[in-house]
Amino acid sequence: MTQMHRYRSHTCAQLTTGDVGNNVRLSGWVHRVRDHGGLLFIDLRDHYGITQCVVDPDSPAFAAAEKLRAESVVRIDGEVKLRAEGTANPNLPTGGVEVFIRELEVLGAATDLPLPVFGEPDYPEDIRLRYRFLDLRRETLHANIVKRTKVIASMRRRMTEIGFAEYSTPILTASSPEGARDFLVPSRIHPGKFFALPQAPQQYKQLLMVAGFDRYFQIAPCFRDEDPRADRLPGEFYQLDLEMSFVTQEDIWNTMTPVITSIFEEFADGKPVTKDWPRIPYDTAIRTYGSDKPDLRNPIEMQEVTEHFRGSGFGVFANQLASDSKVQVWAIPAPTGGSRAFCDRMNAWAQGQGQPGLGYIFFKDGAGSGPVAKNIGEERTTAIRTQLGLADGDAVFFVLGRPEKMYKFAGEARVKVGLDLNLTQLDQYKLCWIVDFPFYEWSEEDKKFDFAHNPFSMPQGGREALDGQDPLTIKAYQYDAVCNGFEIASGSIRNQEPETMVAAFEKTGKSRAEVEEQFGGLYRAFQYGAPPHGGAAFGVDRIVMLLCGVQNLREITLFPMNQQAEDLLMGAPSPAEPKQLRELGIRLNLS
Numbered sequence: 368m369t370q371m372h373r374y375r376s377h378t379c380a381q382l383t384t385g386d387v388g389n390n391v392r393l394s395g396w397v398h399r400v401r402d403h404g405g406l407l408f409i410d411l412r413d414h415y416g417i418t419q420c421v422v423d424p425d426s427p428a429f430a431a432a433e434k435l436r437a438e439s440v441v442r443i444d445g446e447v448k449l450r451a452e453g454t455a456n457p458n459l460p461t462g463g464v465e466v467f468i469r470e471l472e473v474l475g476a477a478t479d480l481p482l483p484v485f486g487e488p489d490y491p492e493d494i495r496l497r498y499r500f501l502d503l504r505r506e507t508l509h510a511n512i513v514k515r516t517k518v519i520a521s522m523r524r525r526m527t528e529i530g531f532a533e534y535s536t537p538i539l540t541a542s543s544p545e546g547a548r549d550f551l552v553p554s555r556i557h558p559g560k561f562f563a564l565p566q567a568p569q570q571y572k573q574l575l576m577v578a579g580f581d582r583y584f585q586i587a588p589c590f591r592d593e594d595p596r597a598d599r600l601p602g603e604f605y606q607l608d609l610e611m612s613f614v615t616q617e618d619i620w621n622t623m624t625p626v627i628t629s630i631f632e633e634f635a636d637g638k639p640v641t642k643d644w645p646r647i648p649y650d651t652a653i654r655t656y657g658s659d660k661p662d663l664r665n666p667i668e669m670q671e672v673t674e675h676f677r678g679s680g681f682g683v684f685a686n687q688l689a690s691d692s693k694v695q696v697w698a699i700p701a702p703t704g705g706s707r708a709f710c711d712r713m714n715a716w717a718q719g720q721g722q723p724g725l726g727y728i729f730f731k732d733g734a735g736s737g738p739v740a741k742n743i744g745e746e747r748t749t750a751i752r753t754q755l756g757l758a759d760g761d762a763v764f765f766v767l768g769r770p771e772k773m774y775k776f777a778g779e780a781r782v783k784v785g786l787d788l789n790l791t792q793l794d795q796y797k798l799c800w801i802v803d804f805p806f807y808e809w810s811e812e813d814k815k816f817d818f819a820h821n822p823f824s825m826p827q828g829g830r831e832a833l834d835g836q837d838p839l840t841i842k843a844y845q846y847d848a849v850c851n852g853f854e855i856a857s858g859s860i861r862n863q864e865p866e867t868m869v870a871a872f873e874k875t876g877k878s879r880a881e882v883e884e885q886f887g888g889l890y891r892a893f894q895y896g897a898p899p900h901g902g903a904a905f906g907v908d909r910i911v912m913l914l915c916g917v918q919n920l921r922e923i924t925l926f927p928m929n930q931q932a933e934d935l936l937m938g939a940p941s942p943a944e945p946k947q948l949r950e951l952g953i954r955l956n957l958s
Contacts, residue, residue, distance in 0.1 A: 374442055374474075380416025384463045386447040391466060393418060394442045394474065396504065397435050399485045407432050409468070411443060414509075419456075419465040420445065428471035438484055438504070440475035443468050492921075497935040499926055511923045514634060515911045519586055521633055522607050522907070525626050531584040531609060536571035538564060538588070543885075548592035550602075558952035564590035567904060569823065570889050572610040573861055576900040577892040584609040586907065594932075600908060600920045601932035610902035616844050616860050619901055620646065620800055623856075627848065627905065631796050634914045639795040644848075648803040654697075654770070657778020659804075662852030663797035665785030669777060672698040672765070675751050681742040684726070684767050697766045697777050700755045701784045704762040705729040709787070710737065713764060716783060722776060728752075729762035739765065782852070796913065798850045803827070806843040807874065815876050820845050822872065823889075824859035825901075830867045838874055848905065855910055858903025865893040 374394040382391065395413035402408075409420045409432065420443055422432045428443075435441065445466040456462030482494055482501045495502045502508060523533065542549045542563035549563035565571075567589045575583045587608040593601065611619060624644050631640040645663075652659050655668050673696045676684040687694050704710070710727040717725035728735040728748060735748035755763055764784065766777040785791040806826045808819040816838050818824075824843040826832050832841050848856035862868050868890065872882045883890050911923045921927040928934050948954065 371444075378415040379411055379413040379418040380460050382418055382447055382461050382464050382466070384449060387449055387464060389447050390444065390469075391447055392442065392444050393420070393466065395440070396484075397437055397439050397441060397477075399437060400432075400435055408465075409435065409443075411441070411466075412504075416460055418461045419450070419459075420468050421465050422468040422471070426468055428468045431471045431473065432468065435473075436477050436479075438477040438480055438501070439473055440477075442472040442474055444470040493929065493935060496921075496927065496929050499936045503925070508922065511911070511915045511917065512925060514915055515907075515923050518630060518634055518911050518914060519605075519907060521630050522586065522626075525629065526584045526607070526609070529622065529626070531582040532580070533585055534575060534580065534583050535585060536565070536568040536575075536587065540565050540571075541888075543570075550590045550592050553951040553953055555950050566591050567606070568608055570886070572608060572902060573823065573863075573889060573900065574892055576610055576612045576861075577863075577895070577897045579612075579898075581612045582609075583611075583902075587904075600924060601928045601930075604920075605907040607905040607907055608902070609904070610900060612898040612900045614860075614899070614901055616802070616846060616901060619858060619860075619903060620644075620846070623848075623903060623905075624798075624800075627856075627910075628798065630910070631798070631850075631914065635796055641796065641798040644798045644800055646800045646802050649801055649805065649842075650803070652801050653774050657697075657774045657776075657781055658852070659801050659847065660849045660852055660854045661778075661799070661801075662782060662785075662791065663799055663849075664793060664795060664851055665782065665791040667700055667702075667781050667785050667790065669697050669699050669781060670755060672696050672751055672754065675747045675754075676743065676765075679743040679747055681726075681739055684765070687767060691769070693769045694767065695770055697770075697773070698751065698755060699764040699766065699777065699781050699784060700757060701762040701764060701788060702757070702790065703760060704784060704788050705731060705760045706762075707737070710762055710764075712787075713780070713784065717776075717780065720776065720779070725780065726765040726767075727762055730757055730759050733759065796850055798848065798855075801847045801849055802845075803842045804845040804847075805839065806841040806845075806871075807838040809839060816874050818871075818875060819843075821857070821859050822875075823861050823868075825862040825867070826871060830864070830870060833867065833870045833874065844901070846903075848903070850910075850913055853909050853913060854906075855913070856903050856905040858901065860899070860901035863893055863897040863899060865890055868893065 371392050376392045379393055379395050393411055395411045398410035398412040398417060400407060400409050405424055407422045411418050411420050422429050443466060445468040447464050448467055450463060450465050480501065482490055482498045484501060484504045487505045487507055539552060539562040542551065542561065543566060547566055549566065552562040552564065554560045554562060568585060568587050572583050585608045587606055588603055589606055590603050593599065628640055628642055649659055652661055657669060673688065676696050677688050679685050684696055706729060710729055714725045726739045728737050728740045730752060735752065740748045751763065757763060764780060766773050766780065805819045807816045810817045820843060824845045827842040827844055844860035846858055847854050862871060869879050869882050908920050908923065912920055915923050917923060926936060
């Protein structure tokens, strides 16, 4: 007879009716103990699943089983038996059998739990993060983390299959003057100097193209000292980073669309996934959806209706249109929203957002109703209805202002209408590319042009556009991937011409000397034969968040920080020892 393994012959997900009559050994955590009139039922859990175990008062293991606490780690020996008729659990792979316990050994006793694992009740986040090792035992979070590892493995496999190779870029690097704040790392060997953790491998991956590696990717950690949000973790996050040589932006879209689509399809649990992603220009996205990351599950498309209000009897709008030529009126159609109650709710919501209100018309009995319809008259009301294709039982809301100042609010109103009227089809993944981003934007605060997106992008029209065009009219070879209202990727064709690079930065107030100093590695590299190249970075965390159907990145991350950017489990950040500071030549000035 072969000797049984010290801890287990099977995992807690393996036993089936085919094992009935066999003696087995299981090890795992006590998920819960139930007392059924003298019989004790122990649900034993490991990474793979749950097995029901039973012990009766005649078993030598009964006394030890009575003392078990939840989450203790135990070894159980026993015989596999069929569950009694009517007691099988079809939701468990092991639901047709149970193990009658003959012997029980406590391998790791648990004290009183600060956080329940069974049942997964809501619990304060600070407790969940401080005791993350217990939180990670919960079935939902455990499954999310497992799904995350499978998504990343799928990304790696698919990228390798289409000819990309994974290269690791440095974690200790130089501070970058662009983008978010860097995490700085003091150098002991070079007192007074600092490394930075990379905000992204941007410059390194471009240097790899200059070095001739052609197709790079990496599951790359990125570090940004930013304030946390639900869809952005403080500290660190991961991206599927990629770069390609000798490509146009169409090549990148055509390469990555099937990769990301197939990853979504693999993990979408049967939900529909967009196969042929629409390519929506930035200006169109702002005007139609009020956002550069539109949720296309919502069918509502906004339209401009300015002319219907110009010179109308609706003074609030007509007066502003007469006094400011840049003011517009945008309409948000609301199919099925045609009741005064719904329109009043939306108006109250708008006031809660700090707006004066939200004008509306709702249609019934072939006519428009409400104060706006009354003021503009039947002819204009009918023209609006015809333009938007609305019917009885529908409504339309109006937002007035300069587009750059009001588009975000209009977009939020569109989102709310879609959700409140159940028009947004939640159980699917709608993906698109947002293209033709503006290259520059005007900073009112600094009274200068800033890069609207990525400073390393190629402007459409190249050097000629920089020399001859109004900077605010220049578009970039720049694009984002969007899914269900979340930006999941950003990328561009890079500016690999050194003189064009300098000219682009000069428009933002940087001198040639500053460009050469701050981006010396790239600038020097471009002097020695740089291929046209471009790429993108897909947010691993956001993609997993979408695939797991959760609203917060902490639900798909092993050991996240809290909203104050603290690691409650390890107690970080923490003060440095005086000796460490002396070695680094650092003195604190916290006043």
